[in-house]
Amino acid sequence: MNALEDEADFVIVGTGAGGATAARVLSAAGHSVVMLEEGARLVTADRPRDLLGAMAQAFRDMGTNATEGASPLPLLQARCVGGATAINSGIIWRLPDDVRRDWSERFGLGELVDERRLSEAFDAIERELEITDTTPALWGGNAALMARGAEALGLPGKAIARNATRCKGAAQ
């Protein structure tokens, strides 16, 4: 193993949503940051197009981890630069208001989940990540069928909002 010498105000282990956000906030506040990542940097052009190969490249333990306990639940995790944000579906939901209120009351989070401040934060995130509704051109057969079904039954429904503005739907 090669020793690497560097110096920074903060060292962040992991480059996923949590680590990247922490790095961003710290560097915006003027601190120097080094991020450590166990997994590879994924280059889109080199990504295998089949899921088996893609998972072998970017998923921790082929996605076979599970929670502990009597009824284990699958626990998918990435191992690559960007963490699971590099492989996730890019679906972005605002925190539903009933959940926000529940967190506020049950866990005493009060101001931390203040409606107005959260709403401003969500506005900023949606603007920066260019969140938009998925266009029909990118829907797969399942989504198209769901939309047709919802329309036929008169059920409400809408396309999922994602942070994938330039996504071409090429499964890459």
Place this chain on the structure above:
Amino acid sequence: MAFADFERRWIVAILSGFTAPEGALPVADDEVDYVHAAEVMAAGSRFKARVGLRVAVWVFALAPAWALGRPQTLDEVPAATRSALLARLLEHRVYGVRGLATLLKLVASLAMMRAPAIRARSGYDRAAEAQTRASRHALPIVGAQGVGA
């Protein structure tokens, strides 16, 4: 983890059995490399999951005996019986059996979606575009080594 020859036969019998013969996506036996998918899955998994996969193969290979009372392994029963049995096991009342069935079905799906002919028939692929554009927010990498490098 290397599978023995008889386990490889079982793997093919189990994983191919998830494709209902009358299903919308007909799959010929020689189109899909089920054993390769199981091997890749096992090789990339942690010890516990590797053991789980092998246990799943054994439990399901012996399913005709414990679920149907027939002294046969899954590769010895007709294809239609195999598929019907696997469909039942996917909804088994015991969580562990359902879980193992789902794991095996997942491996079967991964194997199927590697086969170019099946991908073409399923309409899964859209035109791939060479994408070499660097990330808009590329960070400087000061060092990289080992597996992740």
